[in-house]
Amino acid sequence: MELSTVLLILLAVAAALILVYFQYFYKNPRKGSLRIILAALRFVTLFSGLLLLINPKFISKDYFVEKANLILLVDNSTSMEEATSKAEISQAIVQLKQDQALNKRFTIHQYGFGNTITTTDSLSFNKGNTDISNALSTLNDVFVNGNNAIVLFSDGNQTLGRDYEYISLNENTTVNPVVVGDTTQYEDISIGLINVNKFAFLRNSFPIETSIRYLGSRPVSSTVTISINGSRVHQERVNLNSIKNSITLNTLVEAQSVGVKTIKIEVNPLENERNTANNSKETAIEVIDEKTNVTVVSDILHPDIGALKKSIESNEQRSVTLVKPHASQSAFEKSDLIILYQPNRNFRSVYEFLENSGANYFTITGSKTDWNFLNRAQESFTVSGSRQPEDILPVLNNAFGLFGLGAFSVNGFPPLQGTLGDIQLNRDNEILMFQQLQGISLDKPLFTILTEGNTKEAVLFGEDVWRWRAQVYRDDQSFQKFDDFIGNLMVYLGSNRQRNRLELDYELVFDNASMAKIRASYFDESYQFDANANISIKIEGKDNDFSRVSPVLLKGSFYEVDLSDLEAGEYNFTVTVQGENLNRSGTFRILDFNPEKQLISANYKKMERLAQQNRGELYYLDGVETLQSNLASSQEFLPVQKSRDNVVSLIDFRILLGLIVLSLALEWFIRKYNGLI
Template identity: 25%
Template sequence: MVIIIGLAYSSLLYTKNPLNKLSFILTILLFVFRFFTVSILVFLLLSPNIKTKRKQIEKPIIIFGQDNSRSILMTGDSIYYTDTLVIGLNSIMSELSQNNEIVSYLFGDIVSEGSYPDYSDNKSNYSDFFKHIRQNYTGLNVGAIILAGDGIVNNGIDPVYSASNISYPVYTIALGDTSQTRDIKIDDIRHNSLVYLDDIFPVEVSLSANLLKGNRTKIKLLENNKVIAQKEVVISNDSYRKSVIFNIEAENTGRRRFSLMLEPIEGETNIENNVRNIFIDVLNSRQKILLLANAPHPDIGALNQSLLTNRNYEVEIEYIRNFSKKVDEFDLVVLHQLPSKTNAAISVLRNIVDNEIPVLYILGNQSQLSVFNRHFEGMDVRSAAGSTVSAQFEFNNSFTYFSFNDELATQLASLPPLVVPLGNYVLSTGAEVFGWQRINGTITDFPLIAFFNIINLKSGVISGEGLWLWRIHDYLLYNNSSAVDAFVSKAVMFLIAAVDKRQFRVITQGEFNSRQDVELVAELYNSALELDNSAEVHLTLTNETNEKFNFAFSPYDDYYTLNLNKLPVGVYGYRASVKLGSKNYSDVGEFIVQQLDNESKNLNADYGMLSRLASEHDGNMYYTDELNELMLAINNTTMTSKIHYEDKFSGLNTIYLVLAILVLLLSVEWFLRKYFGSY
């Protein structure tokens, strides 16, 4: 068709044109020129494409990641790590880049591109680095990973696990120092975040010391820079571990800040890990506790006596046959042998679940276990009807819901047995056993006392009756009832500790680091105890120099949020206020912004982790003086370039030669016609 159109157009112009006076040879020449010109133009109008193959060579990618955390400089020569080592590593990367594509990353607080670390990050997160690689390099021609770090992990998951799906070699460069240094530090602090006025509450401090055998120091508890308690620590060996418990009286309401401080010991290389701060909210609110029993029993009186040692508990004793109150009026319900064989107490059980009220079950000979199993998700007791057995208390050292010292646990273990249902006990997720059943001297795996935290609803089960004998024998043997009273007090504090029924409150974690945005949340409840964010909430922030700054919360969903961004290190007080209807509400508190010290807590490099990481991925660990060996190992690794062929389609109108030919044909034709007088 293209040729026909070209012939037809050229014929009409030259052979069928009566005005054409040109010679025969010149006419044929011009005919040919016009034929090719028109044919090419018509052909281009059909948008033809030319298919070509394009060869692409993909070099192997070598990913270099370097730990940018502070711990590396805290134990080594800073000039070596910031200058000499960086030059050496970049030299190797330059050599390897001749046959490979090199990409370099720094990781710590975040993962970012770069090859010049400043070792300023306050986290060591290897798993984020491997996650970044998975997200960005899956399916690409990665030849190897080179990872330089000290192996210390204080954020994220186990690096060996997080790298488990990587299919190419990993080479590690060991930085930092593995030698043990003289150091004593606070490892952890356990405490309730919420207590009640006049309570005595424990603060348990876990500490450790290395290479300080024979030294003495003191651990101090401070409030408002004033020492309120202190204990001596005698370090008996070079790998010393100890837990210290301070019992504090909640004297004033509001948020209280306490500092735990270890006095430095001469020769310590790191004292940043000697100080920790905690915040505890003290509420002035009496807690209502219901003791609801199937029938009169001496256990009820014993429990009541233990509970009345705390002035913040208001205890009511009721029996199921005459009970007509609403359980949602109480902060804790203790069910003694309920549900029972004579009264299933179904409505009470349902109200407890519906209103999410903490509950403590005490089982016994009158308990109807089939109903108990149906209505309580934490534990099943599969027992033959009426079968019981005597079981003594055996403390579970792995219990973590609250602290209980060894001396009191030993006292409980010496008390008479409780009468428990004989059978199999099956615990659900969220259960922690406080004490096991010891039957005829044999420790079983059946719980005598267990506590549960299922979807933030706390509960507990004492599997037998006979607590009254515990209290009597505790007094006869030790001239007090301290063990039983301590157990009851701690159990009740655990079960109701998280209940906070203020209509307006500001929620803050209490402690922030200097690299973290300070975010506050406020909750406002209306008279129906429904979350309401229709009113404006204002906050005044005061720093340590008594400067005041005003902010407003923003409604979000059904509560309020306020982002104060990053704040300088220091202690800040706040007062939040809101008016809902005709009522004014306020909440005061404080929080602390500290220099982030994750990196100072542990300075001993973990070369074992780096070696495992490399060996599980066909690589090796190298020291900083073995960089040439590392380069040789990588060069000897079989890494090949990938060749890809890409089909490329291009239109003729994009080929400049075709366009040049068209211009040339038209120009020559125009010149000949002009020259020989055709125009």
């Protein structure tokens, strides 16, 4: 107890005695034992109250021994089963855990890891991936204080996460890898990464990029075969050696039918090659038929129509149909996008259809446009004034951002034949090109995009656009830039991004079941995320009789279902919101790919670099005794005696309160009994 506290207690005693003296003895004529009893009770009350204010404390020290942490981190992936037996690993772990010298020095913990890390006391070797970096980083965050020694049992072959050999842990943590498996490097040729788009359009060619890797010292030659749904589409011979030990192949393949296509790439094994599991690899792509049907409505013949048709149809996924304004409504209903070329009063039924359907369209005006009719037929814009024909040059708006323009530029373009007049845009708009007249740039749109709700409209206030396409060819000997510009415009106008209350996020193809997850987002009628929905998913196998209904669980700001227990194959699914007329369907495929079988030799060199990076040493499974001896004799991991200061109150405040209440009650009772109140 501190000296100041003792002095305060003495002052409290003195103060209580002085107050009692003045209350019961100073100029008090009363004599006898009653006065002494009442004075004693008052002293107890006053002194206890002052002690409550002082709250005297004293410090007690607890002494304890803090041991270092010995963390046994075991790779629980399927590749370990090929590298060693459970009995060997278990024996090594038991040997470490039961060592008396280690138990005196360390508090021993055991963890297993695959994709994630968990505490464990048994081995299963059933994890589909290995993420060493995640396991080490997690332990680094958990064991912050004290000295820590991590013993990593692994073959060093990582299939997920960042490169573990560059991880630097806390200064108080060392990593001692124990190499498990065969360290002999065998000659091997394998398929590396495969890059392919998620989607391809029907009748279009899509690229397949793959790398072929070789591990060995002699020149070798092998054949690479690419198959789609079992049919060979490409074959190529590759030559590799110890210097040129990898090659990247780029292949274009035509999408000939709709659906999810399995792409299999194989390389013929070398003579006496031990590991052939990595000689083939699969991925998939979904071929979709999303042909855009564009209808051009015109009452006149003009070179612009031919130029637009050729430009739009330069992409095989788009087709153009030419119709007159009096065509039947069914001709417009089949269209994804309508182009109105120089509308006149014959377009009345076309505008009625557009108003009723809310379809997107592209209007081109010119010298044959009936402006009086056009101003009445639509409300997007109005043109007033003299409407005198004039040659108008384009000025590109560099701030335009609704869709990409790529390398498209209007520098040096010939003028369009437009109409002088005041243009008033009545809807939300973004101007793509401004007008330039006789060298003077005008704040008037030549080409603009108008939007209202989900409806999008493009307007070009000028004809002779065929001259622009010809100018591009004159400059580049190709129509590509102009055709790409028109293609981007068609993509923008042809898409209706209406928000759905039930949105799904999933991959069409999962490399293996451990990665198979489907996420869902559900919104109420005001499009606010609803965390109280009851969502379920029904999964049916295409290749078997598998069928299951599972709940989709809330995970923060989305719903998710884990499908890691499914076997390889193709599945249909339907996600349903219970109590609402909302559901979404789809299909996905799980490939029979095991990343743990791609390598058979232990990567001891990488584990050695990890040990050097984190102040440890490399060991082998048959050298566990050396590891035991080094840990038991290391001066770094000696137990440390520490003390802990416990601040304790001298008297429990509840006892003091009880004394105050008791003394006051007794004093009142005695006074009442003796008629002093």
